[in-house]
Amino acid sequence: MPRIIMGIESSCDETGVGLVRLHDDDTVELLADEVASSVDQHARFGGVVPEVASRAHLEAMVPTVERAFDKAGLKLSDVDAIAVTAGPGLAGALLVGVAAAKAYAAALDIPLYGVNHLAGHIAVDTxxxxxxxxxxxxxxxxGGHTQLLLVDDIASEITELGSTVDDAAGEAYDKVARVLGLPYPGGPPIDKxxxxGDGAAIAFPRGMTGPRDAKFDFSFSGLKTAVARWVESAERRGEDIPVDDVAASFQEAVADVLTMKAIRAAKEHGVDTLVISGGVAANSRLSELAAERCAEAGITLRVPRPRLCTDNGAMIAALGAHVVAAGRPRASLDFSANPALPVQIVSI
Incomplete structure (x- = not known):
């Protein structure tokens, strides 16, 4: 069975390369996690530009691989299998990572696994x-996904219970930050x-929480619009914008809905462990409120450290290790990236 797995992530604006060791008891040890981000190149546009991201991946891929192997003290010949993000994500960005993974796998004559980016965000917690x-x-x-997922087997069985019907939470953060004159990406400056600020200062709406709304779906477009209208109204009255209070009230609305629906889903499905991951999982109020509500409900909360929450190669390597341990079939060298790969397909 393969023991050293390399993971390559290139779904958006981070080029990530991770190396893990799969032990005999199926536990996974992180050996290296190197990331090259192109976020600064996108900041002036206020969002990710696919063509810019793709070119940045091309430029960063080999240097990032080299840094990962230097960090782990390994050689390419030590790798037993390669996992790569097959989707979802930006088409051009995914193709860079998939092409690199195929090249390394073919050159080393080792198994290749195309895996799901979303499942990787869960697997990284291990x-x-x-x-x-x-x-x-x-x-x-x-930034691109807000989903509630029931995980029966991280290597093969994940069920989507609900997802966002419009803006993802991270996307809403970016748009609200722009309204408040804060830098991109919006998550860290709004959290700061x-x-x-006072999270109760402004009563912003909680989307998709009515009795007729889907229990586990999310909507943040209305919240984003409510913030923009509140700011515009204050400006028309000639008032100074209380940025800290607006940020805190917006953040409270997001964290309230996310944690409320997560706890509800856990109770209804008889689950006693909640994993929160993805870039917004690093948000301090989300973690704080989730801890409070999980403790009240008797649910164990697991949140990876911030470095592991954002896109990285370690999460893809970790998922690859679980897929290998489960004996899932390898991918053929002619598989294609799928920008809309559903979370139910863990590996292809």
């Missing part, structure tokens, strides 16, 4: 907190401003 329980709930919150 690098910090050990194996997942037989059944758990995952709340995946990032919110620490000095």
């Amino acid at each position: 690098l910090q907190h050990g194996p997942l329980p037989e059944r758990c709930l995952a709340l995946l919150v990032s 401003a919110a620490k000095n």
Whole structure:
């Protein structure tokens, strides 16, 4: 069975390369996690530009691979299998990673696994907190995805319970940050401003929480619009914008809905472990409120450290290790990236 697995991630604006060791008891050890981000190149546009991201991946791929192997003290010949993000993500960005993974796998004559980016965000938690329980709930919150997932087997069986019907939570953060004159990406500056604000100062709406709304789906477009209208109204009245209070009230609305629906889903499905991952999982208020509500409900909360929450190669290597341990079939060298790969397909 393969023991050293390399993971390659290139779904958006981070070029990630991770190396893990799969032990005989199926535990996974992180050996290296190197990331090259192109976020600064996108900042002036206020969002990710696919063509810019693809070119950045091309330029960063080989240097990032080299740094990962230097960090781990390994050689390419030590690798037993390669896992790569096959989707979802930006088409051009995914193709760079898939092409690189195919080249390395062919040159080394080792198995290749095309894996799901979303499942990788769940699998990465095992690098910090050990194996997942037989059944758990995952709340995946990032710039492009907001989903509640029931995980029966991280290598093969993931069921989507709900997802965003419009803006993802991270996308809403970016748009609200722009309204408040804060830098891109919006998550960290809003979180920082919110620490000095009052989360109860402004009663922003909680989307998709009515009795007729889907229980586990999310909507943040209305919240984003409510923030913009509140700011516009204050400006028309000639008032100074209380940025800290607006940020805190917006953040409270997001965290409230995310944690409320996650706890509800865990209770209804008889699950006692909640994993929160994705870039927004690093948000301080989300982690704080989730901890409070999980403790009240008797649910174990697992949140990877911030470095593991954002896109990285370690999460793809970790998922690859679980797929290998489960004996899932390898991918053929002619498989294609799928920008809309559903989370139910863990590996292809």
